[in-house]
Amino acid sequence: xxxxxxxxxxxxxxxxxxxxxxxxxxxxxxxxxxxxxxxxxxxxxxxxxxxxxxxxxxxxxxxxxxxxxxxxxxxxxxxxxxxxxxxxxxxxxxxxxxxxxxxxxxxxxxxxxxxxxxxxxxxxxxxxxxxxxxxxxxxxxxxxxxxxxxxxxxxxxxxxxxxxxxxxxxxxxxxxxxxxxxxxxxxxxxxxxxxxxxxxxxxxxxxxxxxxxxxxx
Amino acid sequence: xxxxxxxxxxxxxxxxxxxxxxxxxxxxxxxxxxxxxxxxxxxxxxxxxxxxxxxxxxxxxxxxxxxxxxxxxxxxxxxxxxxxxxxxxxxxxxxxxxxxxxxxxxxxxxxxxxxxxxxxxxxxxxxxxxxxxxxxxxxxxxxxxxxxxxxxxxxxxxxxxxxxxxxxxxxxxxxxxxxxxxxxxxxxxxxxxxxxxxxxxxxxxxxxxxxxxxxxxxxx
Numbered sequence: 478x479x480x481x482x483x484x485x486x487x488x489x490x491x492x493x494x495x496x497x498x499x500x501x502x503x504x505x506x507x508x509x510x511x512x513x514x515x516x517x518x519x520x521x522x523x524x525x526x527x528x529x530x531x532x533x534x535x536x537x538x539x540x541x542x543x544x545x546x547x548x549x550x551x552x553x554x555x556x557x558x559x560x561x562x563x564x565x566x567x568x569x570x571x572x573x574x575x576x577x578x579x580x581x582x583x584x585x586x587x588x589x590x591x592x593x594x595x596x597x598x599x600x601x602x603x604x605x606x607x608x609x610x611x612x613x614x615x616x617x618x619x620x621x622x623x624x625x626x627x628x629x630x631x632x633x634x635x636x637x638x639x640x641x642x643x644x645x646x647x648x649x650x651x652x653x654x655x656x657x658x659x660x661x662x663x664x665x666x667x668x669x670x671x672x673x674x675x676x677x678x679x680x681x682x683x684x685x686x687x688x689x690x691x692x693x694x
Numbered sequence: 695x696x697x698x699x700x701x702x703x704x705x706x707x708x709x710x711x712x713x714x715x716x717x718x719x720x721x722x723x724x725x726x727x728x729x730x731x732x733x734x735x736x737x738x739x740x741x742x743x744x745x746x747x748x749x750x751x752x753x754x755x756x757x758x759x760x761x762x763x764x765x766x767x768x769x770x771x772x773x774x775x776x777x778x779x780x781x782x783x784x785x786x787x788x789x790x791x792x793x794x795x796x797x798x799x800x801x802x803x804x805x806x807x808x809x810x811x812x813x814x815x816x817x818x819x820x821x822x823x824x825x826x827x828x829x830x831x832x833x834x835x836x837x838x839x840x841x842x843x844x845x846x847x848x849x850x851x852x853x854x855x856x857x858x859x860x861x862x863x864x865x866x867x868x869x870x871x872x873x874x875x876x877x878x879x880x881x882x883x884x885x886x887x888x889x890x891x892x893x894x895x896x897x898x899x900x901x902x903x904x905x906x907x908x909x910x911x912x913x914x
Contacts, residue, residue, distance in 0.1 A: 501745040501782070502768030504761065527782070528822075531768070554821025555767070563820070572820075575744065576786030576828035583783050596790060596831045599861025602823065632762070644773070645745045646762040648782045679781075 478638030478682055483689050486661050487513035490626055493546075495523040497582065497624040497653040502528055502555070503535025505646030507630040507663040510689060511535070515542045523547040525582070525624055527575065527649050529559035543567065549622065551575035574602055577619050579652055585621035586655025592619050627657035631680065634664035635671070638685035639678045647679070654680045663689040701870035704887055705839050707732045707914045708868050709798055712837060713739050717795040718788070720744060720829060723767060725839045726798040742794060744785050744825045749777025766825070789825065790832035797833035799826060801840040801867070803854045806901035808863030808876030810838060811856035823859065830860035842869035848900035850874065850881065871895050873912065880904050885912045 487510060490496060500506030514522070515538055522544050529550060530537035539545050540558045549571045553559040562568040573581070580592045593616035597603045607618040629650040631640035640662060642650060654660050662685050702725050710732035713719055720742045721727050733739055741750045743765050750765065751772035759770025773779075788794055803811040810830055813823040830836050840849055850867065867874045872895045873885035882904040886895055892909055 501766070502764065504745070504764050504768060528824075534768075550822060552822035552824040554819075554824075560820070572822040574823050574827040575782070575825040576790055576832075579782040579786055594790065594831075595862075596828045596860075598831070600827065600858045602827060642779075642781075644760065644763040644779055645743065645747050647779060648746050651781050652783050 478685050479687050480690050481687050483509050483513045483663075484517070486510060486687055486689050487517050487519075489659070489661070489687075490514065490519065492519055493521040493523070494626060495525070495624045497525040497627040497649075497657055498536050499627070499629040499648065499650035499653050500526065500530070500535050501645065501648040503530040503537065505630050505642070505648050505650055506530070506535035507628045507661075507689070508535065509663055510628050510661065511538050514539065514544065518542075519544050521546045525549045525622060527551055527578065529553040529556035531555050532558050540568075547571070549573060549578070551578050577602070577617075578622070579649060581619050581622035582649070582656045583652050584619075585623040586652065589621065591621055593617070594619055622656070624653075624657040625659065627653040627660045629654050629660065629662050629680075631662055631664040632666065633673050634662060634667050634685075634688055635669060635673050635682075636667070637670050638662070638682035638688050639670075639673050640664065640680035640685065641673050641677050642679055651680050654684045659686050660684055661687045661689065664691075667691050667694055701841055702728055704870045704912070704914060705841075705868050708873065708912050709837055709839050711913075712835075712866065713737060713796060715739065718742055718748065718793060720789065720794050720797040720833065722797070722799040722826070722829075724800045726800060729798055729839065742785070742788065743771065744789065746780050746782060746785050747773060747777060749774045751777075786825070786828050789828045792832060792834055794829070794833040796835045796837060797829040798837045798839050799829060801838040801849060803849055803851050803856050804838055804840075804864060804867050805851050805854045806881045807879045808881065809854055809861070810836070810859045810864050811854040812838075812859050814857055816857065826859050830864065831862055835866070836862075836864040838864050838867045840867070840869060842871040842898055848898060851900045852902070871898060874903070882906065883909055885910050887912050888914065
């Protein structure tokens with residue numbers, strides 16, 4: 478793990494990159510990294526996230542600044558800007574059932590060839606996909622979803638990069654930390670090694686490539 | 695407005711009677727959220743919020759919310775003693791894996807066979823399905839809590855013309871007029887609301903209803 482400033486972290490992400498962003502309606506999202514992507518005026522980002530959050534918060538900031546060309550998410554209903562950009566064909570949006578989205582990311586991170594899910598069978602979510610019968614029940618074959626970068630947010634990070642999470646801010650973060658070439662983390666608090674007990678580490682340090690330093694640390 | 699509130703109250707009160715001690719329950723947004731208000735304190739029901747919490751509690755007092763403790767809409771909530779938190783893979787494993795005993799969702803249309811459409815009106819409303827497809831495919835019981843009609847148009851239809859949420863039929867539909875189940879894949883009237891007759895329900899319902907001899911009145 479390397480400790481980096483937020484501007485250096487964001488500078489690693491090129492225009493057109495595929496990024497996964499942790500968080501659920503902007504809760505548990507690495508806000509400082511997103512602010513910096515906006516400040517550096519990135520373009521054409523392909524974003525994988527649970528939702529489009531709301532304007533001014535979380536992934537919503539990337540839509541405010543029109544940095545997104547593609548979004549894979551389960552829900553955009555609370556972000557009118559994301560919907561407008563979809564209807565204007567500025568953003569290509571792939572809507573995926575939430576449980577399927579997280580399993581596609583998990584399967585990529587765990588080295589699986591995909592997952593078989595009953596969700597979406599017989600609906601538009603299964604269009605163009607293989608349906609496989611197991612013990613007489615139909616399942617949709619959903620393929621792995623990877624990214625070049627995972628931008629995640631923990632509650633505590635120690636000096637090695639071990640992460641723990643708080644309350645409902647965990648959501649997609651530990652799953653995404655497994656499924657990208659480069660994992661960049663921010664945290665509410667950076668603490669010495671040992672403060673997070675081994676049993677409380679959720680994302681082990683070797684998964685985290687870069688930890689963004691805190692401004693007042 | 696008053697009439698509308700009454701309809702929502704009838705629906706939420708009746709759905710609450712479907713919950714049992716020990717149940718793990720997921721409530722959708724809208725009318726389903728109101729169901730929690732009618733669960734008696736003696737009933738030990740666990741409510742799941744699919745963003746990663748079992749044991750959701752009431753909305754905290756102004757100024758007592760925590761930015762990292764929210765419901766699936768991102769609004770502050772509280773957690774009851776004994777609550778647990780987990781990631782989204784676990785949350786949807788609970789849902790798809792049949793560990794959620796009851797899910798209560800809103801509906802746009804339910805057809806004569808119990809198939810539900812509740813996530814999009816193409817061209818008008820394309821919010822995304824969120825967790826709805828997983829919930830309807832995986833929860834042990836699926837209860838739809840919705841108004842019987844919208845703009846005098848029955849929401850219980852012969853066949854859904856909106857995109858389906860799942861190929862699996864729901865277990866029960868509760869409206870301000872009736873309780874309808876789908877034994878043998880046929881919409882069957884079980885109960886009517888107080889002051890509503892069987893013929894009024896039939897007149898307000900586009901789908902053909904099987905009417906048993908022992909239709910009872912909702913006890914609210």
